[in-house]
Amino acid sequence: MGHPAVSPSGAERLCPAGRSPQPPTRGSQLKLISALKRCVAAGAVILAAVSLQPTSASAAAPPVVGGTRAAQGEFPFMVRLSMGCGGALYAKDIVLTAAHCVSGSGNNTGITATAGVVDLNSSSAIKVRSTKVLQAPGYNGTGKDWALIKLAQPINLPTLKIAETTAYNSGTFTVAGWGAAREGGAQQRYLLKAQVPFVPDSTCRQAYDELVPSEEICAGYNEGGVDTCQGDSGGPMFRKDNAGVWTQVGIVSWGYGCARAGYPGVYTEVSTFAAAIKSAAANL
Structure with missing residues (x-):
């Protein structure tokens, strides 16, 4: 999921406001994510979006990659x-x-x-x-x-009910948003949707040293290709409960780039x- 700073009133991955920095790579640059997230305190806006970008630079980049347009009324919340x-x-x-x-x-x-x-x-x-x-x-x-x-x-x-226990913090989740369809791309006119699988904390921490396992939950494909990105920050990650009712388990929060292999999206763990x-x- 990518995150760009937009204005003094919001924030997710752009810092300073109006600019969308290249996400850090692993190693010494890992600590840059803290600085990016703390940009909010400086008045920057970090935003994340449902990223549907190709898994390689040579892949084709149609308007939606890795996701599809949501139908009117499909996610009314x-x-x-x-x-x-x-x-x-x-x-x-x-x-x-x-x-x-x-x-x-x-x-x-x-x-x-x-x-x-x-x-x-x-x-x-x-x-x-x-x-x-x-x-x-x-x-x-x-x-x-x-x-x-x-x-x-x-x-x-x-409305969208929230998860009150960790019972649904597994399986496959749905993400949706009007964010960028590729890393660094423009935000979208139409609501896009995609599905992403749960990623265990132990696996996610291999990508993100700064993960807070008690407060965050990760999702995405190891090979990349589907993710949230600039403009989706704050949106829900959800799945159906045992009664078939949509239940929110996550809030789009942060990540390195959009849909990059080995870097899942990080979401606020709603049940916490x-x-x-x-x-x-x-x-x-």
């Missing part, structure tokens, strides 16, 4: 945020997104949530302004990458923070 991040309807008037997508907690009327469409240019799009933001308490750029955005009015669409999210939402 998906939300696009004006700072360039994704999110999901936790409640009809609350969006769950990534902490690095916002600049802190408090009253905030500067974010617009777009919902109800797969085509962001559709005249049917529902657009609602924010009123408040709550960034995860204690967030400092490492772990705890979640935030809630209160909306000025409810959006009458289905479920109680805190529920409490915060009740008091937002």
Whole structure:
């Protein structure tokens, strides 16, 4: 998953704002990811996106690689945020997104949530302004990458329930977003979707020394080719529970590049923070 800084109000992988640095390679440059994530504190915006890029530079690069366009109404809980991040309807008037997508907690009327469409240019799009933001308490750029955005009015669409235990932190997940279809590419007009398999912490730590296993969950193919990327940060990673209901297990957070072999996407582990999210939402 790639991450670019977009504006002082959001953040995921671009730093400084407006620039999308090349992700670090393993070795001494690994520590650069901390600096990138901490750019949020400096007012940068880190964003991640559903990356559907080819596995090699010589591969063809059609508009969507590794994923497909979502159908209208397929994921009605998906939300696009004006700072360039994704999110999901936790409640009809609350969006769950990534902490690095916002600049802190408090009253905030500067974010617009777009919902109800797969085509962001559709005249049917529902657009609602924010009123408040709550960034995860204690967030400092490492772990705890979640935030809630209160909306000025409810959006009458289905919400996405969150995982409250680790029971669904395995198998194959779905990711969706309007982010770049290739590393360094432009964000998309249409909602894209893809599936990514769970990656054990032990395997993920071989790629990322700074992984926080108790707070983060990894997913992706070892050979690369499918991932989240610039512009998908804050969006949900989800799967169906035993009753067939979509359940959010992750929040797009960070990673090296987009769909690179050996570098899975890193997601906030929602079940770890479920109680805190529920409490915060009740008091937002």
